[in-house]
Each structure stands twice: as C-alpha cells, then as structure tokens.
Amino acid sequence: MADATGRALLNFCEILLGYRGKDALDPQSLTQYLQKRAPLYDKRQEAHYNLISALHKSLRGSDVQAALYWLCRMLDGGEEPLYIARRLVRFAVEDIGLPIRGADPGQCRERSV
Numbered sequence: 001m002a003d004a005t006g007r008a009l010l011n012f013c014e015i016l017l018g019y020r021g022k023d024a025l026d027p028q029s030l031t032q033y034l035q036k037r038a039p040l041y042d043k044r045q046e047a048h049y050n051l052i053s054a055l056h057k058s059l060r061g062s063d064v065q066a067a068l069y070w071l072c073r074m075l076d077g078g079e080e081p082l083y084i085a086r087r088l089v090r091f092a093v094e095d096i097g098l099p100i101r102g103a104d105p106g107q108c109r110e111r112s113v
Contacts, residue, residue, distance in 0.1 A: 005057075007050055051077070052087055059091060 012034055019025070025033060051074050058066035074084060 005054070007054075047077075048079075051079075052084075055084075055087075056091055056095070060095060 015034060019033065021033075023029075051070055055067060055070040055074065058070055071084065075081065
C-alpha cells in the first residue's frame with residue numbers, strides 16, 4: 001500500500017493521525033480507510049514536489065510504468081505541461097548527462113503554434 005516509498009508511509013501516518021472514528025481499526029478496516037484517501041495534488045504545497053520527485057526517482061530507476069503513472073498524476077492534477085517538460089529536459093541534461101545543444105531548461109518558453 002505504501003508504493004515502496006517512505007514518503008507514502010509518512011503520508012499514511014499523517015492520515016491515521018487525523019482518524020476520528022469511534023471504533024478501533026482492525027486490519028481490514030485500516031486497509032479500507034487508507035485506500036479511500038484522495039490523491040493529493042496541490043501545485044502550491046508539498047504534494048507538487050513529492051510527485052515531481054517520484055517522477056525523477058522512477059526515471060532514475062528505469063521504471064517506465066511508474067514514470068508514466070507519476071506523469072499522468074501530475075497532468076490529471078492540473079500541472080502545467082511546460083513545467084513538466086522543463087523538468088524532464090533538466091533531468092536528461094543533469095542526471096543522464098545528455099549534451100543536448102539548445103536544451104537548457106531556462107530556454108524552454110511557451111510558443112504559440
């Protein structure tokens with residue numbers, strides 16, 4: 001359930017701290033309670049950085065399925081595609097080391113088509 005990340009586990013702990021139910025949670029009701037959570041995404045808060053970090057980590061780990069999942073989560077959450085493009089170019093240049101001429105992330109600008 002924690003998607004193999006410590007960050008997700010910490011999020012589960014925060015969710016459980018906010019539990020205000022009358023009854024104690026047994027393993028089955030705990031699973032149901034944690035699975036009802038809404039995917040977090042707020043471009044102005046921590047979830048924004050958590051998702052771009054998860055995208056970078058999945059790319060570093062060559063996990064294509066995970067990278068697509070995080071990319072779709074960001075797009076579904078309303079992230080600007082240009083922001084994602086800049087971060088992916090930066091990832092390619094810095095982490096992979098591709099010498100892409102003219103691919104400086106600072107030069108990525110919106111262009112009218």
